[in-house]
Each structure stands twice: as structure tokens, then as C-alpha cells.
Amino acid sequence: MLGKLDWSAIPFDQPIPLVAGAVVLVAILAVLIWVVVRGHLPYLWHEWITSVDHKRIGVMYILLASVMLLRGGSDAIMMRIQQAVAYQSQGYLPPEHYNQIFSAHGTIMIFFVAMPFVIGLMNLVVPLQLGVRDVAFPTLNSVGFWLTATGALLVNISLVVGEFARTGWLAFPPLSGLSYSPGVGVDYYAWSLQISGVGTLVAGINLVTTVLKLRTRGMNYLRMPMFCWTTLASNLLIVSAFPILTATLAMLLLDRYLGFHFFTNEAGGNVMMFMNLIWAWGHPEVYILVLPAFGIFSEVVSTFSGKALFGYRSMVLATMAICVVSFMVWLHHFFTMGAGPDVNAIFGIASMIIAIPTGVKIYNWLFTMYGGRIRFATPMLWSVGFMVTFIIGGLTGVLVAVPPADFMLHNSMFLVAHFHNVIIGGVLFGAFAGFEYWFPKAFGFRLDERWGKAAFWFTFTGFWITFMPLYIAGMLGMTRRLQHYDVAAWRPWMIVAAFGMAVLSIGVICQIMQLVVSIRNREALRDRTGDPWDGRSLEWATSSPPPVFNFAFHPDVRGEDAYWDMKARAQQQSFEHDVPEYQDIEMPRNSPTGFVCAFFASIMGFALIWHIWWMVILGGIGAFATFVVFAWRDHDEYVIPAEEVARIDRVNLEERRSLVSMAGAV
Amino acid sequence: MSDQTHIPAGHDLAPGEEEQHSVGERILGYVVGLVLALLLTATSFFIAGTDLVWQPSIPVALIVLAIAQMGVHLVFFLHITTGPDNTNNVLALAFGLLVVFLVVGGTVWIMSHLNANMPPMDQIMMRQ
Numbered sequence: 015m016l017g018k019l020d021w022s023a024i025p026f027d028q029p030i031p032l033v034a035g036a037v038v039l040v041a042i043l044a045v046l047i048w049v050v051v052r053g054h055l056p057y058l059w060h061e062w063i064t065s066v067d068h069k070r071i072g073v074m075y076i077l078l079a080s081v082m083l084l085r086g087g088s089d090a091i092m093m094r095i096q097q098a099v100a101y102q103s104q105g106y107l108p109p110e111h112y113n114q115i116f117s118a119h120g121t122i123m124i125f126f127v128a129m130p131f132v133i134g135l136m137n138l139v140v141p142l143q144l145g146v147r148d149v150a151f152p153t154l155n156s157v158g159f160w161l162t163a164t165g166a167l168l169v170n171i172s173l174v175v176g177e178f179a180r181t182g183w184l185a186f187p188p189l190s191g192l193s194y195s196p197g198v199g200v201d202y203y204a205w206s207l208q209i210s211g212v213g214t215l216v217a218g219i220n221l222v223t224t225v226l227k228l229r230t231r232g233m234n235y236l237r238m239p240m241f242c243w244t245t246l247a248s249n250l251l252i253v254s255a256f257p258i259l260t261a262t263l264a265m266l267l268l269d270r271y272l273g274f275h276f277f278t279n280e281a282g283g284n285v286m287m288f289m290n291l292i293w294a295w296g297h298p299e300v301y302i303l304v305l306p307a308f309g310i311f312s313e314v315v316s317t318f319s320g321k322a323l324f325g326y327r328s329m330v331l332a333t334m335a336i337c338v339v340s341f342m343v344w345l346h347h348f349f350t351m352g353a354g355p356d357v358n359a360i361f362g363i364a365s366m367i368i369a370i371p372t373g374v375k376i377y378n379w380l381f382t383m384y385g386g387r388i389r390f391a392t393p394m395l396w397s398v399g400f401m402v403t404f405i406i407g408g409l410t411g412v413l414v415a416v417p418p419a420d421f422m423l424h425n426s427m428f429l430v431a432h433f434h435n436v437i438i439g440g441v442l443f444g445a446f447a448g449f450e451y452w453f454p455k456a457f458g459f460r461l462d463e464r465w466g467k468a469a470f471w472f473t474f475t476g477f478w479i480t481f482m483p484l485y486i487a488g489m490l491g492m493t494r495r496l497q498h499y500d501v502a503a504w505r506p507w508m509i510v511a512a513f514g515m516a517v518l519s520i521g522v523i524c525q526i527m528q529l530v531v532s533i534r535n536r537e538a539l540r541d542r543t544g545d546p547w548d549g550r551s552l553e554w555a556t557s558s559p560p561p562v563f564n565f566a567f568h569p570d571v572r573g574e575d576a577y578w579d580m581k582a583r584a585q586q587q588s589f590e591h592d593v594p595e596y597q598d599i600e601m602p603r604n605s606p607t608g609f610v611c612a613f614f615a616s617i618m619g620f621a622l623i624w625h626i627w628w629m630v631i632l633g634g635i636g637a638f639a640t641f642v643v644f645a646w647r648d649h650d651e652y653v654i655p656a657e658e659v660a661r662i663d664r665v666n667l668e669e670r671r672s673l674v675s676m677a678g679a680v
Numbered sequence: 681m682s683d684q685t686h687i688p689a690g691h692d693l694a695p696g697e698e699e700q701h702s703v704g705e706r707i708l709g710y711v712v713g714l715v716l717a718l719l720l721t722a723t724s725f726f727i728a729g730t731d732l733v734w735q736p737s738i739p740v741a742l743i744v745l746a747i748a749q750m751g752v753h754l755v756f757f758l759h760i761t762t763g764p765d766n767t768n769n770v771l772a773l774a775f776g777l778l779v780v781f782l783v784v785g786g787t788v789w790i791m792s793h794l795n796a797n798m799p800p801m802d803q804i805m806m807r808q
Contacts, residue, residue: 029755226768256778287787294783341782345790352798353790 120183165210307444428488713756
């Protein structure tokens with residue numbers, strides 16, 4: 015009846031996951047009860063859960079990423095403490111639990127923090143920057159988000175029901191095969207990635223189509239803000255790389271469920287094929303994450319330097335070059351595993367070549383700042399911090415791109431330090447910069463600068479104190495994923511790293527405090543202009559938060575930095591348009607399709623993990639039926655009448671006019 | 681969402697939304713495509729089993745026929761053309777082909793190296 019599921023699945027003998035699970039469960043229940051008792055449920059359902067508004071979906075993506083960041087971060091804290099204490103002892107985490115933690119940490123941080131954070135920011139900002147009213151496929155967008163949430167839910171369920179994979183974040187066979195991992199851990203891993211992978215693919219198709227097909231009047235490719243370009247590149251990579259991940263995991267699942275032999279040791283299977291395929295996805299994946307971050311830094315650096323981006327066209331070229339070359343480097347993840355010198359040399363050179371367009375970008379940002387009137391607001395701090403951090407991470411990357419050096423450093427703590435250096439310093443700093451930069455646009459009030467700056471400095475110093483010792487430990491020969499060790503020379507560095515983790519955690523607390531303080535002071539921090547940073551691209555041309563239709567009129571773009579241009583023209587003339595003629599606007603109707611689909615997908619995923627076949631069929635039919643019902647819908651748009659558009663737009667224009675005249679009076 | 685697109689009509693089209701031909705013309709296009717596709721398929725089956733041609737040329741012939749088959753599908757069913765309205769589709773196709781070429785070609789090259797350098801233990805014993 016319930017497949018492999020019974021009471022032994024719940025780890026009553028392990029207090030840490032049980033207590034953590036119980037606390038989270040109580041917290042979720044408390045929030046749910048609060049929502050129902052205070053009568054917020056209809057609001058939540060109509061305005062958020064079923065929303066197909068790209069801004070709302072973007073916010074939900076970022077919320078999901080933030081919650082999962084706390085989960086992945088607690089895993090990190092546990093690992094740092096374990097390695098600080100587990101010298102010539104077992105530490106406080108038993109090996110099988112420690113293995114689950116580092117696997118969950120990697121999986122969560124890449125798939126459920128970094129991915130939703132950048133996809134959320136792209137969703138929120140790209141249609142606004144392009145001057146359009148929504149993404150190409152609004153309901154599909156909602157489906158994509160909720161499927162990602164399903165994946166995150168399954169990973170979290172594994173904390174208390176059953177176990178998570180103990181195989182590392184990429185689940186290499188034969189360790190992840192049925193003979194060495196007979197439990198449900200790898201199944202949790204694979205199914206949650208398969209389901210959220212569908213969501214990511216859908217988001218990728220949606221955003222590529224949006225950038226290629228929906229642009230406002232005059233928005234040529236070479237007038238698009240840099241963030242739109244990096245979004246295009248990143249989503250092209252999603253569309254071409256994620257199918258590889260899906261196919262690879264599907265083959266692993268066939269091995270595990272139906273006795274196939276793709277990646278087994280016997281019967282003609284080849285484990286190295288998994289290694290090859292997973293990295294053919296895995297390397298483009300890191301560029302999927304970091305390219306949007308590069309776009310964010312481009313926007314932030316140009317805005318806060320008060321200058322147009324230096325070398326816009328070379329930046330576009332560098333972005334697209336990275337997009338293509340990222341598919342030519344994947345072997346550098348397994349230099350040591352048997353390829354001959356010519357293969358290693360070619361992939362090593364390709365890996366070094368990809369540093370060139372990245373270097374071009376760094377110089378472009380530096381030259382953008384050069385001679386600019388720089389304002390060191392929080393987003394700019396994150397950007398400058400990124401440049402310093404990422405250059406070090408990039409250089410260690412070029413170092414391990416040299417095959418002989420990689421033979422020394424492969425799978426060492428040096429490697430761990432390197433990829434945290436680029437992912438935290440690149441992607442996470444970028445995500446935080448984007449969060450601080452676009453928060454006023456999304457919610458209509460700024461974030462508190464004092465807490466924001468504190469968060470930056472604690473995170474920045476905490477990062478260096480945590481990861482520089484790991485470089486040293488790696489050079490001293492420490493390998494990654496050690497549950498305990500007996501080498502005295504490593505110990506001090508592990509203790510320093512644990513201390514750095516504490517500083518980093520203060521940074522996270524500051525970030526949370528910033529949110530709390532800002533929400534409490536939101537009236538004082540309110541942004542009435544829609545343009546709190548003196549921005550340059552079209553998202554600042556509308557109010558904060560933007561109306562559901564984004565723009566009452568399609569902006570007319572006449573050059574790069576569209577909004578900057580408009581502001582310059584508006585100062586010369588009286589104001590943009592005096593008595594505009596408003597028209598009805600058609601917007602897509604909200605739809606529960608995404609949520610219902612993901613609900614059934616969650617049931618199906620859980621049932622697949624535990625081999626509950628009747629429930630698999632139930633979930634599958636439910637998800638398919640939802641799709642059919644949506645496909646047979648009669649009307650999917652509603653009309654906002656011209657008077658309503660006019661009313662909303664006049665309020666915004668009034669606020670802006672009064673501010674402009676105030677500024678003029680001063 | 682049609683009112684959002686301000687890119688002039690005819691500049692850029694998605695697959696399947698090409699300019700309006702009459703129904704007859706469109707059916708004719710599909711029929712021609714179908715006939716060509718069937719012809720190529722039948723030829724492949726014929727070539728594979730025949731001894732009328734020089735045997736080593738058969739695999740080459742099959743590859744040529746397969747590529748022709750892809751071309752027929754692209755032109756008659758997916759409506760990829762060389763016109764200016766199809767730039768996106770052609771670029772997407774080119775990027776897709778490049779990625780497939782890199783991943784498949786790279787995989788074959790890498791795996792041949794790994795197979796040569798890292799054979800299972802019994803094969804190493806046999807070599808010695």
C-alpha cells in the first residue's frame with residue numbers, strides 16, 4: 015500500500031534532523047494558522063499563489079531562494095563546526111549524517127538558492143527593462159516557479175522522512191547506483207532535480223522568448239540593457255544544457271528503478287559516461303548562474319557611477335562568447351580521470367580562454383567607474399566587493415585550469431575554496447546587489463542603508479576569513495568532504511574557517527535585520543518617484559511598485575540607457591506627454607494551473623521516491639488533467655479599462671511632477 | 681499579449697506563424713514534404729539491404745539520406761527559410777547544432793580516451 019514507506023523512515027534516533035524538522039514544521043503551522051485566522055488566505059490565493067504577474071512570480075522565486083539559503087547556510091555552519099572539532103575524534107556528526115549534509119548543502123545552494131534567486135531577479139526585472147507588460151508565457155511562468163518549489167519541498171521532506179543522498183551534490187555512480195546507495199536518498203535527490211529541472215527549463219524558454227520577441231518600440235538588440243543580454247545568454251544556456259541534466263538523471267533513475275546498466279560497473283555500463291554528461295551540463299550551469307550576476311553588476315556599476323556602461327558592445331560580445339565557450343570546457347572537472355594529454359591540453363586551454371571575456375568585463379566595470387561620480391550605496395558596495403573577490407576566485411580558477419596543477423589540487427579543499435570564491439563572490443554577491451538595487455522597485459520602499467552596509471561588511475570579511483584558510487588547507491593536502499582527520503597542520507585553519515563562518519552568519523543576521531527594520535520604517539523609506547537611484551533603464555520609468563500593467567504606454571526607446579535619455583529630454587522640454595490618450599489594456603488572467611500542477615507533481619515525486627505506484631498514477635493523471643483543463647480554457651485575458659489606467663497613471667505622474675517641481679524650486 | 685510586439689510585422693516570426701498562404705497552398709507544401717520524407721525513408725531501407733552498390737558506401741549513403749531527411753523536415757514541416765523573417769529560427773538552429781556537435785563530438789572523443797586509458801582490470805591483465 016505505501017511502498018517502501020513505514021515508521022522506520024523517520025530517524026527517531028537522530029536528534030538534530032528531528033528537532034530541526036519539528037521546529038520548521040511548527041513554524042510553518044504557525045504561519046498557516048496566522049494566515050487563516052487573520053483572513054489572509056483569499057488575498058494570498060488570489061494575489062500571489064495563482065498570480066501570473068511576472069513581478070509577483072519573481073518575488074516568490076526570491077523568497078524561496080532566501081528561505082533555502084537559510085537551510086543551506088545551516089548545513090554549512092554544521093559542516094564548519096564539524097571540521098573544526100573532528101580532529102582525531104568523530105566530532106558531533108556521525109559519518110552518514112555528515113555525508114547527507116554536504117550533499118544537501120551543495121544541491122540546495124545551487125538548485126534551490128542560486129537558481130531561483132537569479133531566475134527571480136530576471137523575472138522581476140527583464141520585462142520592465144524591455145518596456146513590456148509581461149513575459150511571453152505568463153501561466154507557464156507560474157508553472158515553472160511552482161515546480162521549482164516542489165523540488166525544494168521534496169528536498170526538505172527528506173530531512174524527516176527517510177534520508178537524503180550521501181553521494182555529494184552530483185551523485186556520481188557507482189556510489190549513487192542501487193548497489194552502493196540502496197536507500198531513498200539518491201531518489202529524493204534525483205526526483206527533486208527532475209521536477210525542478212522541468213520548472214527551470216520552462217523558465218528558460220519563457221525568458222528567451224520574452225527577450226527575443228517582446229520588446230518595446232525602438233528597443234533594438236543593441237539598445238537592450240546589459241542585464242537583458244546576460245539574461246538572454248543565461249537562458250539560452252538553460253535551454254541547451256538542462257536537457258542534458260534531465261537525460262542523465264533519467265538514465266541514472268532507469269538504472270535504479272528498472273535495472274538498466276547505463277552507469278553500472280557490470281553488464282557494459284560506464285560510470286565515466288555519467289561523469290562526462292553531468293559536467294557537460296554542469297559547466298554551462300555555472301555560467302547560467304554567473305552571467306545574470308554579471309548583468310546585475312553592469313547595471314549597478316553604471317547607475318552608481320552616473321555613467322553609461324563602458325564598452326557596451328564589447329560587453330555584449332564577451333557575454334555571448336562566454337555563452338558559447340562555456341560548452342567547450344567541461345572536461346576540466348575530470349582532468350585526473352584518465353583522459354590523454356591532448357584532450358586535457360585542449361580543454362585546459364579552452365578553460366583559460368574563457369577567462370578572457372570575463373577579464374574584458376572586469377575592465378569594462380573598472381573603466382565605467384573611472385571618472386564617474388561614484389555613490390557607495392549598498393548595491394555598489396556588493397559590486398565592488400564582487401570585483402575584488404571574483405578576481406581572486408577567477409585567478410585560482412585559471413590555476414586549476416592547468417592540468418598539471420589540477421592533478422595536485424583536484425578534490426582538495428583548494429578546489430572547495432575556489433568554487434565558493436566564484437559562486438559566493440560572483441553569484442551570491444550579485445544576487446544581493448540585485449536584491450538591494452531592485453527592492454524599492456518591487457515593494458515601493460528602500461532598504462535601510464545602515465543595516466545593508468553592515469550586512470555587506472560582515473559577509474565580505476566573513477567570506478575571506480572562512481575561505482582563505484581553505485585554500486591553505488588544500489595546499490597542505492587536505493581533501494574535501496572529510497568527516498574527521500588526524501593531521502595536526504590542518505586544524506588551525508579549520509578553526510579559523512569556523513570563526514569566519516560565525517562572522518558570515520552575523521552578515522546574514524544583519525541582512526534579516528535590514529528587512530525587518532526597513533519594513534517597520536517603510537513610510538519613511540517610501541520611494542515616490544519610482545526612480546530612487548537615479549537609474550538609467552526603463553524599469554525606473556514606472557512607479558514603485560509598478561502597476562500590474564507595468565507601463566500605461568509603451569515607452570519609445572531612442573538609444574541606449576533609455577530612461578536616462580528620457581529624463582534628459584524631459585528636462586529640456588516641459589514634460590513627456592501632457593494629455594495622454596489612455597487605452598484599454600488586456601492582461602492575462604490569474605490561474606491556479608501552476609499551483610495545482612505542482613501539487614500533483616509533489617504527490618507524484620514523493621510516491622516515486624517511496625515506490626507507491628498507485629499514488630504515482632494518481633499524481634500523474636492529476637498533473638496531466640490540470641494541463642488539459644488549462645489548454646481548453648475559454649478566455650485567458652481581462653481588460654483594464656482606459657479610465658482605470660488613466661487614474662493609476664495620473665496618480666504616478668502627479669507624484670513625479672511634484673517632486674520634479676520641488677527639485678526645480680531648490 | 682499581441683499588442684506588446686512593436687517589432688514591425690514580417691521582421692521576425694515564430695515557427696508556425698508564417699504569413700497567410702491559402703489553405704490549398706499550405707496543404708500542398710505538407711504533401712510535398714510528406715512525399716519527399718517517405719521517399720527518403722524508403723530509399724534508406726532499400727539501400728541498407730541492397731547489394732546493388734559498393735558495400736562500404738552504404739553507411740555514407742545512409743548518413744547523406746539522414747541529413748537530407750532532416751533538411752526536408754526543417755523546410756516543409758518546421759518552415760525554416762532563409763528569409764529575413766527567420767533570422768531567430770536559423771540562429772537558434774545553428775546554436776542548437778553547435779551545442780549538439782560540441783557535446784556529442786566531445787563526448788565521443790573524451791570517452792575514447794577514457795576507454796583507452798582506464799580499461800577494467802581484466803583487460804589490463806590481458807594486455808600484459
